[in-house]
Amino acid sequence: MKESHIMSKGRPQKICLVAGPSEQGRGGYIMTRNLIRVLESAAGDAAQSGTVDDIAGTRVHLIAEDCRIGSRWMLLRVLSVIIAQLKNTGRLLRLDKDVSVVFFTSGPTFFLPMLVAGLLGKKVAYFISGLTGSEAIRRVNRLIYERTLFGTGGRLFPWVLAILERLNYSLTDVLVAESAGLAEQIASDIRGSKPVANGALFVDTGVFTPKTKLTQRANTVGYFGALTTYKGAANLFRAVPLILEQKDDVHFVIAGEGPALFDGKKYLSESKNGQDSRVDIVGKVDHETMPGYLNKAKLVVLPSYGEGLPNVVLEAMACGAIVLATPVGAIPNLIKDAETGFIMEDNSPECIARNVIRALNHTDLGEISHRARILMEKEYTCERAIARFRYILGILKQQRER
Numbered sequence: 531m532k533e534s535h536i537m538s539k540g541r542p543q544k545i546c547l548v549a550g551p552s553e554q555g556r557g558g559y560i561m562t563r564n565l566i567r568v569l570e571s572a573a574g575d576a577a578q579s580g581t582v583d584d585i586a587g588t589r590v591h592l593i594a595e596d597c598r599i600g601s602r603w604m605l606l607r608v609l610s611v612i613i614a615q616l617k618n619t620g621r622l623l624r625l626d627k628d629v630s631v632v633f634f635t636s637g638p639t640f641f642l643p644m645l646v647a648g649l650l651g652k653k654v655a656y657f658i659s660g661l662t663g664s665e666a667i668r669r670v671n672r673l674i675y676e677r678t679l680f681g682t683g684g685r686l687f688p689w690v691l692a693i694l695e696r697l698n699y700s701l702t703d704v705l706v707a708e709s710a711g712l713a714e715q716i717a718s719d720i721r722g723s724k725p726v727a728n729g730a731l732f733v734d735t736g737v738f739t740p741k742t743k744l745t746q747r748a749n750t751v752g753y754f755g756a757l758t759t760y761k762g763a764a765n766l767f768r769a770v771p772l773i774l775e776q777k778d779d780v781h782f783v784i785a786g787e788g789p790a791l792f793d794g795k796k797y798l799s800e801s802k803n804g805q806d807s808r809v810d811i812v813g814k815v816d817h818e819t820m821p822g823y824l825n826k827a828k829l830v831v832l833p834s835y836g837e838g839l840p841n842v843v844l845e846a847m848a849c850g851a852i853v854l855a856t857p858v859g860a861i862p863n864l865i866k867d868a869e870t871g872f873i874m875e876d877n878s879p880e881c882i883a884r885n886v887i888r889a890l891n892h893t894d895l896g897e898i899s900h901r902a903r904i905l906m907e908k909e910y911t912c913e914r915a916i917a918r919f920r921y922i923l924g925i926l927k928q929q930r931e932r
Contacts (some may be wrong), residue, residue, distance in 0.1 A: 543573045543923060544589055544628045546652075548618055548643055549635040551596035557755075560817060560841050561659065562635065564731045566590050567912065569633065572919035591629060593621045611639050618643045622650065631926050633657055633706075634698075636838075641694055644701040653926040656702040657729055658712065659838040699724065704925055708839045709860030727922045730860075732915040733844035735906055740850030742825045744899045749780045749890055752827035752851070754815060754842045757788030762833030762856070762877040767794035769833075770809060771801045772883035777890065781808050783823065785815040824849035829889055833877035834858055844910055847871070847902035854889050868892065870902040 547566060552558030573589040595617035619642050622632070632647040634640045636659040647654050699705065699720060706729035707713035717726040751773075757763040767790070773780055784794075791811070798809060815823055820842075824830065830846040830853050837859035846853050847864065853871040855861045865871035872892075874885040892898070908914075 543630055543927070544591070544626065545569050545573055545923075546591045546593060546622070546625055546629045546632045546647075547635070548622070548632060548640065548647075549592065549594045551594050551614070557841050558635075561731065562592075562594070564912075564915075565633070565635070565657065566592065568731060568915045568919050571912075571916045572923055591626070593618055595621060615639055615642050619646050622646050625650070625652075630930065631655060631923065634702075635659070639694065641697045641701070644698060648701055653703045653930060654701060655704045655706050655922065655926060656698055657706045657708070658716065659708045703929055704922060706922055709863050711860050711863040712838065725925055727918070727925065729918055729922060730839060730910065730915065732910050732912045733841070733848045733906055735848050735911060738821050738824065738845045738848035740825065740899070740903065741821075742850075744828060744850055744852070744896055747826060747828045749777070749829075750783060750827050751780055751829045751831060751886060751890075752783045752785070752823060752846075753831050754785045754820070754823065754846075755832070755840075757784075757786045757790040757794065759790060760835045761788075761790075762835060762882075763788065763790040764793065765877050765879050766831060766833050766882060767797050768879035769882035769886070770798060772879060773886050774808060776883070777887055780886075780890065781810070783810050783812060783827065785812045785823065787814050820845060821849055824851050827851045828895070829854055829886065831882065831886065832856065832861070833874070833882050835877065837861060839864075844906060848906040848910075850899045850903055852889060852895055852898055853902070854885055864905065865902075868894070868898065870898060870905055 547562070547569065549562045549565075550558060552562060569590045595614050618640070622643055623646065625632075630653060632644075632652045633655045634644060634647075635657050640656075644654055644656070702724060705713075705716055705720075705724050705726045707716055707726060709730050710728045713726050713728045720726070753763070753766055755761050755763075763786070766784075770782060795811065812823075824846050827846070828851065830842065830851045832840060832843060832853065832855035834840075834856055835858070837855075839860040843853050843855065843861065843864060847870070853865055854874060855865060855871065856877050857873050862873070865873055867873040872885060872889045874881050889895075
């Protein structure tokens with residue numbers, strides 16, 4: 531759906547945002563914080579800043595209930611999700627009557643709260659992040675759940691989650707995709723049964739900004755994210771020796787936590803050529819220190835099996851680092867090979883190694899970095915995101931007035 535000049539005029543709207551719980555500084559937290567900031571402005575207030583707790587509550591009422599049952603048993607984890615959604619539903623039942631719109635962030639377990647919001651006469655918008663509905667997300671879910679329910683979870687859960695996602699679609703007044711490419715994919719999938727809008731968020735280009743010229747950076751290759759199978763982390767660890775065999779002036783910074791870390795460290799320690807001295811594994815990096823890391827990296831690698839519109843891609847491009855990624859999710863909307871970054875055909879260790887060397891040896895890295903920064907300044911600022919969400923709120927307002 532193309533953007534137009536539909537605006538929300540008159541009395542500022544009150545909005546409820548129902549989001550999944552997330553740890554401060556992580557991807558989900560940043561997405562929720564940025565979404566609140568955009569909705570506050572789109573609904574009538576000036577742009578806000580700060581933490582989620584600081585900025586929620588003026589025009590946007592945040593609901594993010596949780597129920598943490600600390601268990602590795604899948605049935606107990608499912609129970610915790612059900613309890614959390616019952617708590618979310620209870621909060622919705624106590625909502626201020628002036629709230630006219632309820633936004634839900636991506637999550638197939640929001641079926642019950644969505645149903646209740648609709649029964650309360652609220653307009654429902656569903657913000658979809660990731661690769662919802664595509665084969666890529668089914669593959670990712672198979673990887674996430676393959677070791678659950680005695681090995682059957684990898685077949686069962688993708689099927690169940692796909693059904694729940696379809697139920698979410700049926701309860702929504704507007705589907706809001708986190709990228710133009712995902713919006714086109716969903717619109718084609720549902721064949722015009724619902725309005726679908728581009729709801730891409732933003733990167734703070736004042737905080738994430740180039741402070742070190744790319745030509746002054748060493749051949750530092752960075753990875754910033756969860757160290758899991760579906761993020762391709764295991765393949766990246768296996769690519770490191772292949773890269774160092776051909777280019778010995780490369781230094782790696784691997785930031786994050788996850789189950790792939792133990793095997794990755796073990797693999798590197800058993801490999802030849804002294805990889806340990808050229809690989810820094812720094813653990814979790816908080817949001818405030820990320821610009822410093824990204825200004826030291828010449829290349830940021832994202833070898834995922836599936837993605838939406840990753841924060842780290844926007845942040846790296848804003849900081850002048852070159853991004854090398856698999857062509858999944860919204861990444862092809864941002865990265866054109868050898869123009870605004872680099873695309874690798876797949877995430878096998880051999881392919882990662884070949885493309886890291888190709889990218890580092892490219893003669894036009896300065897111009898690629900510059901074009902990526904210009905793209906962030908043009909399309910992924912807070913102001914552009916606010917305009918997109920004013921349009922979305924305008925659609926919902928028109929629906930209420932019919």
